[in-house]
Amino acid sequence: MSKILIVFAQTREASATLKRLKATPVPLHTLHVWTEGVMPSCYQFDQGFIVISNTGIHAAQMAVSKYAHAFDEIWNLGVAGSLKKNQPIGKIYAIEKVDKYVPVQYIPFDESSKECIASTIPSHHLNSPGYKLISSDFPIHNKMLKESLSSHWDLVDMEGYGIAFAAHHLDKTCKMWKVISDFASENGRDLIHKHMEELSEIIADKIEFEL
Numbered sequence: 001m002s003k004i005l006i007v008f009a010q011t012r013e014a015s016a017t018l019k020r021l022k023a024t025p026v027p028l029h030t031l032h033v034w035t036e037g038v039m040p041s042c043y044q045f046d047q048g049f050i051v052i053s054n055t056g057i058h059a060a061q062m063a064v065s066k067y068a069h070a071f072d073e074i075w076n077l078g079v080a081g082s083l084k085k086n087q088p089i090g091k092i093y094a095i096e097k098v099d100k101y102v103p104v105q106y107i108p109f110d111e112s113s114k115e116c117i118a119s120t121i122p123s124h125h126l127n128s129p130g131y132k133l134i135s136s137d138f139p140i141h142n143k144m145l146k147e148s149l150s151s152h153w154d155l156v157d158m159e160g161y162g163i164a165f166a167a168h169h170l171d172k173t174c175k176m177w178k179v180i181s182d183f184a185s186e187n188g189r190d191l192i193h194k195h196m197e198e199l200s201e202i203i204a205d206k207i208e209f210e211l
Helices: 011-020 057-070 111-120 143-150 160-169 188-210
Strands: 004-008 042-045 048-052 073-082 092-100 131-135 155-157 173-182
Touching: 004 011, 004 057, 011 048, 011 073, 011 188, 048 057, 057 073, 057 160, 073 160, 073 188, 092 160, 092 188, 131 160, 131 173, 155 173, 160 173, 173 188
Parallel strands: 004 048, 004 073, 073 173, 092 131, 131 155
Antiparallel strands: 042 048, 073 155, 092 173
16 A cells, blocks of 8 residues: 655645544654754654645645655645636536746746747646646736636646655655636736635545545
């Protein structure tokens, strides 16, 4: 049986899964990361660990790098903005390809710099057929930017690339699913807040099915 590390960005995304899997906090002193007054962000369940990384590509990458050595597979589930039409809130999608957003269209990079970007921030292909995800260092709730991204990618988040990057370099199987929380539009934050409890349950359903 594979040992699995499941990475979430936020506790609200993970809350239903923590309850369903009866996950319990891992004592910080056993992880050699004791910090006075910090709540545990690592939980254990029958098949592995659940880690709450915090928001952002770099935080997610660090979480995988820190814990992945003890696990066979890295899973990431969480919310994402839809860049396409006909992707309703609550629909969950497997991710096949992950890229990092670099605003090359707004910065006058020369060809050498573009080649460097392609080399240092490569695309990552996962094991399951599915959709194309792009990860941004900041929330995208802008119509013009959404339209510029929609020609190449299906979904946008803020963690997936960091997880895929770390898993690739650690030679770990990486599986990723994203549930639509908003439409990368101006009211995106309100939609995420409104539906988060429901979306957390959808994520928990998917994890139970995959386990």
